[in-house]
Amino acid sequence: MRFAITAIDRYLGIFEALIRAGWEPVKLFTVPLRNLVDSNHGVIALAERHKIPIQLSPMTADDLQALSQKGCDVLIIASYNWKIPDWQPYLKYAVNFHASPLPEGRGPYPAVRAILEKRDHWAVACHKVTADMDKGDVLAEENFSLSDDECHESIDLKIQMAAKRLAFKTTKDFEKLWAQAKPQTGGSYWPRWKNEERIIDFSLPVERIMRQVRAFGLIKV
Numbered sequence: 001m002r003f004a005i006t007a008i009d010r011y012l013g014i015f016e017a018l019i020r021a022g023w024e025p026v027k028l029f030t031v032p033l034r035n036l037v038d039s040n041h042g043v044i045a046l047a048e049r050h051k052i053p054i055q056l057s058p059m060t061a062d063d064l065q066a067l068s069q070k071g072c073d074v075l076i077i078a079s080y081n082w083k084i085p086d087w088q089p090y091l092k093y094a095v096n097f098h099a100s101p102l103p104e105g106r107g108p109y110p111a112v113r114a115i116l117e118k119r120d121h122w123a124v125a126c127h128k129v130t131a132d133m134d135k136g137d138v139l140a141e142e143n144f145s146l147s148d149d150e151c152h153e154s155i156d157l158k159i160q161m162a163a164k165r166l167a168f169k170t171t172k173d174f175e176k177l178w179a180q181a182k183p184q185t186g187g188s189y190w191p192r193w194k195n196e197e198r199i200i201d202f203s204l205p206v207e208r209i210m211r212q213v214r215a216f217g218l219i220k221v
Contacts, residue, residue: 001174002026003074004067006059009042010156011078013164014097016046018076021171026072028054029063031081058082064090074174077129078163084129093178094129097166099159101141102127103187106134110190111155114146115215121145122155124162126170128181134189137181139174142166152217 006029007015019025028047030040047054055063059080064087067075074093077084087094100110101123114122123143128136142162146155170177198216200209 001074001171002070002072003076004029004072005043005076005078006030006080006084007040007043007076007078009039010160011097011163012042012046013160014076014078014167015043017164017167018171019046019050021168023171025050025052026067026070027052029059029080030054030056031079032056059085061085061090067091075129076167086131087129093174095126095139095170095178096129096134096136097163098125098127098134099163100134100190101125101143102134102138103184105190106187107190108192111159112152112193112215112219113190115150115152115155116211118148118211119146120148122158124159124166126166126177127184128178135184137183139177139181140166140170142169149214151214152219156217 001023003018003023003025004027005015005018005025008030025047028043030043033040044054059082064085068090072091074095075084075087075091077094077096084094098106100106100114102125105114121143123141125141126139127134128139130136142165144158144162146158200212202209
């Protein structure tokens with residue numbers, strides 16, 4: 001299977017898992033770095049080792065057409081800040097790895113709220129890319145447990161490891177998983193937090209304050 005991928009280093013494991021499974025990379029789409037937490041050095045280095053083009057500007061329909069001409073089968077969305085154009089005229093498949101147990105927790109960054117709500121388990125889901133954000137049929141999920149003292153950095157690591165496992169698992173019978181993907185029903189959308197949600201109210205119980213601190217961790221913006 002020939003694939004293109006959108007990713008930063010947080011999801012380097014997905015990139016590595018697909019190559020390990022014997023899939024052939026065609027192109028990497030990544031984004032300019034915005035803060036001190038994110039990085040793209042690892043994914044760029046891996047792309048360079050495989051001698052594939054790297055793009056840091058938003059994906060366009062022309063880019064998708066070029067992928068089609070290169071025999072690309074599937075677009076893998078692991079992390080991306082821009083809207084994906086309609087891929088269906090050009091590619092057979094497009095899937096997104098989303099860090100929540102879909103259909104719950106749709107949205108840009110659900111991990112923070114998972115900690116704030118004291119969830120005891122979480123998941124990464126692989127779903128079809130559709131025009132509606134995070135609403136495509138689900139191919140598979142990888143579940144994992146959360147501890148009571150989970151923090152942003154620990155859940156982030158668990159998400160990365162689960163995403164890598166899930167990516168490798170989906171390569172084993174991808175076409176069958178695609179054909180048997182389950183539609184999402186119900187669920188919830190979690191918008192990105194507002195700045196005021198990060199303000200600490202020292203009149204609150206210590207446990208609640210510390211959970212807030214752990215949930216946001218090193219996030220600066």
